Amino acid sequence: MTIKKFFNEMTDDAGSVRPHYAGYSAWLSEMPQERIAHKRAEADALFHRFGITFAVYGEEGGKERLIPFDIIPRIIPDEEWKALAAGLKQRVKALNAFIHDVYHDQNILKAGRIPKEYVLQNGQYRPEMKGVDVAGDIYAHIAGVDVVRAGQGEFYVLEDNLRVPSGVSYMLENRKMMMRLFPRLFSRNKIAPVDRYPDMLLNTLRSVAPTGVTDPTVVVLTPGAYNSAYFEHAFLAQQMGVELVEGQDLFVDDDQVFMRTTRGPQRVDVIYRRIDDDFLDPLVFRKDSVLGVAGLMRAYHAGRVTLCNAVGTGVADDKSVYVFVPEMVRFYLGEEPILNNVPTYQCRLKDDYAYVMDHLPDLVVKEVHGAGGYGMLVGPASTKAEIEAFRERIVAAPDKYIAQPTLALSACPTFVESGIAPRHIDLRPFVLSGSNEIQLIPGGLTRVALREGSLVVNSSQGGGTKDTWVLEA
Amino acid sequence: MLSRTADHLYWMARYMERAENIARLLDVNYRLSLMPQPADQMEKAWAATLRIMGLDELYWEKYDEITPENVFDLLIFDRENLSSVWHCLRAARENAHAVRGTITSELWETTNGTWLKMRDFSPAALTEIEVSEFFEWVKYRSHLSRGVTIGTMLQDEAWRFTRIGTFLERADNTSRILDVKYQLLLPAGETEGGAADYYQWSALLRSVSAFEVYRKVYRDLITPARVAELLLLRSDMPRSLARCMQEVYNNLQKVANNRSAETERRAGEMDASLRFGRVDDIMRGGLHNYLVKVLARVQDISNRIANDFLVPVSA
Structure with a gap:
């Protein structure tokens, strides 16, 4: 499957380079192809030597693999980042308020803004946490919110990862690698630094001590x-x-x-x-x-003792509760949500279920509790047989599934076998919530689906990563 | 620091040192085997090496006859032999992996790089390059690890446990290398002090990088008693037993806790006996007997270190 129309991060519809990519694009066009190939090989060798690897479950002997690193950065202009950052802070603030509420007074349930059973009968709801006070009332100290761009470039939140989100080390190592390979790029562009993250994390953790x-x-x-x-x-x-x-x-x-x-x-x-x-x-x-x-x-x-993240945060990043996050923003903060949710059909609801069953080839179906790109169906990329097999799984347990329209994820130029070609990407910024403030490092981890047309960016499914630049104004 | 971390650091250093010393031991024997001699003499030399490493049983389970190729197979590449170079470098790397946040990135990269390269070697590859080149490589990778340790690590507890691992292992290995000579009989027709004997002692000295040192220190013929003195009692000789135990004792004092007094005392006692010992007394009682006792004491101290510091004990 190939999505014909998608937002290209580097060029506009007319094919001209967007202003925030101008500097990089000029540099790239001056760069001989052999030199680029050489730099890519160098990056691979370095990652191997550093042992920056991950183990793949199910592979023989817990083999360690490299996550492919692409040397073309994903660039975000300052004003876009500011809006995104504001939206992320707002969202995480509301999510923390929600988790505190469901383990205490449950006002949002009493107000009928979220059906009780969605929360209280959720496998991720931890009765052990009822009435437990945690330091600073913060539950999700570290959130890795998955964001994608679709349509004309609008941001959508795909998932709020509030349990043990990972990937921040790749954000930091990718930057180090880029600076090592292309030091001059950094003197020519005003790229917001990311290396303060460990300090920010330590401060956040210390701020919530008992x-x-x-x-x-x-x-x-x-x-x-x-x-x-x-x-x-x-x-x-x-x-x-x-x-x-x-x-x-x-x-x-x-x-x-x-x-x-x-x-x-x-x-x-x-x-x-x-x-x-x-x-x-x-x-x-x-x-x-x-x-x-x-x-x-x-x-x-x-x-x-303080546990970071707190026990029981899973009740808020569950895919069936996801639907209500905009409602949480309104309820707890009295604000309109800055960031969009992806329209979501819940197979547990009769109407939604019927719609999903009629439109399976067009939808992305996910397990409510799934993670890491396992157990999902990407309708447009699947064969008839695969779709029918998945249909049976949904029929057997509708409660376990949600469905979303297949988003035309934005794409960023990427080095592949055939040269430079657009590949679909997402973004995972890391939001840190301490007892005094919510902070985030400009950027995050950009993941890229390396297979042509693929929308699945997970490293376990053949995804790679890119350095992410927020250009300072 | 965490007991488990200390344990990994200690074993990381031990395994790297062990890999180096296996290479040294094989190298000395290989050099000896090149000298003109009856076939059974050479076999005896290899058999002595296997015995001293406690591997003769495993060897005879796997092979029917003694050949250098078989010995290299078992001691370099064998996956079941916990004392093969392959296994030592892997174990050093696994231990480093478990504490990669504690050691410097240079040390991790060095240890990891050594292991990645080891995987490229195979018995077939060793016929293409001289086997001595491989031993050289192992030695230099170990030098590199040690140099990176000394050159980059903060000299805190982590460093102390790394050093203890290095020197305890070396104390054990130097004693074993010296003992190999004593398991050998002189070739028929040769008398002690003859040409063959000279060759054996000088090969032994070279294997612990002590040949030139010997010349400098003694400016005289190579005699067994002087070799023993150099490798056992000279604390300015970096691979000598005296130097190893001095390092073990000094580092132990720096990490002392409320359980470790007896271990410290035993290490100190051994250090003192080496510092004040005389080679004549050792030779009179028989070098082999002496070395057997040394190995037992080194083993005792390493068991005690495990108990006092490394094995987690509930409060």
Whole structure:
């Protein structure tokens, strides 16, 4: 399938280069093709040597692969970024207010703005969090909101990732790589720096330490070296100068969390956890979890440790609740949402279900709880047989699916086998919410679907990444 | 620092050092095998090497006869042999991977790069390049890791545990390399101090980069007692047992915790006995006997370090 009409980030409909790409485009046209090919090979070799890899689930022996890196940047002009940033802050603020509300007074449910069952019967709703107060009332400290551009270039939010969003290390490494390969580009363009992210993250984490703790000890909790995002966990811990711990390194004594060190136990105050709720504490959640820490939830309830993100944020980034985020903005902030949602059909609703069944070849269907591009149907890119097979899955469990129109994602020039060609992209900016402020680094991670016509940008599905430039005015 | 982190650092360093010393041990034997000698003499030399590494059983399970190719197969490439160069470099890399946030990026890249390159070598490739070139490569990669460690790492606890791993492993390996000579019989017709003997001792010295050092220090003929003195008691010789135990003891003192007093005492006792020991006394009691005891003490100290610092213990 090829989408005929889409927004091209670099050129307008008449084929002339957009002003914010002018500098880069001029530079690119002066660059001999062999030199570009050489630089690409250099980038690959460097990424390999640095071990910037990810593990692919299901591949033999937990093999490590590189995420393909494309050397043509995605460029966003300053004024566009400002509007997008404002929209993201507004959205995350409302989402945090929503999570606090559903675990306390449930005003939004009482007001009938969101049907109760959507929230309370949601698998991601954690009754364990009811009435629990968390530091600063912040739940999603780190949000990785997926944004796409469609139509004439309008931004749409595709997903609010509020659990353990990853990818920020690639944002930082891609920038480092670009600066190493093409230092002169950076002196010719005013590109907003991104390398403050680890500092901002550490400040955010420290700002939500338990009350009374003045010099908090922060750690990053990883499932271990075989996790697909291990590189990022190690990277962030190193950049922040904090310990990277595994569950076995921690224990709870008298409702206080400690780590085992060569000099004995040391208190831990804030845990940036990169493992899912289900694995956090075998006494409360999955009993077979060896990744977590027995007693962690007890310490958490006692307010002696802060978990980032909080337990139970999944109730707000679930695809069936997604539909109501604009309503949350209105309800909690009394503002009109700045960013669009993608129109979404919920297969659990009778009318929507009928529509979805009639239009499967045109729609993108997703599992409500799915992530990472697994278990989805891209109608226009699928064969009849694939569509029919998926139809049966929806019929069997309509509640599990939502559907959206196939968006003509914007495309950015990308190096491929045949030369430079447009490929579809998305953008994941990272929004940090601390007890005083909401911040974000200009840019984010741009992912690109490298296969011609493909709209799936996930690295597990053959996607690559690009450096993302916000041009300062 | 985390006990688990200390454990990974310690083993990262140990495995890298071990890879280097296997290469050194194989290199000395390979050089010796090049000298004119009866076939059974050469076999004995390889058999002694296997025995000293505790690999003779595994070897005879896999092969019927002793050939350099088989020995290289087992000691360089074998995936089941936990003491093959392949396995050591992989383990060094896996341990580094687990603490890549603690070590400097240069050290990680070096260790990772060594492993990536190791995967390109194969027994077939070794027939194309001289096997000595491969040993040289392993040695230089280990030099590089050590240099990067010293040149880039903050000298904090992480560094101390890395150093302890390096020197404890080297203490073990130097003792073993020296012991190999003692497992060998002189070729028939040769007397101690003869040409063959000279060749063996000088090859041994070269394998621990001590040939030139020996010349400088003694300015005299190579004798077993002096070689033993150099490799055991001279603390200014970087691969000597005395130097290794001095480093282990010094670094242990810097990381001491409330459980480690006895370990420190034992390391200190060993350090002192090497500092004040006399080579005549060692030779009188028999070098081999002495080395057997040394290996046991090194093993004891490494077990105690694991218990005191590395294995997580609940509060």
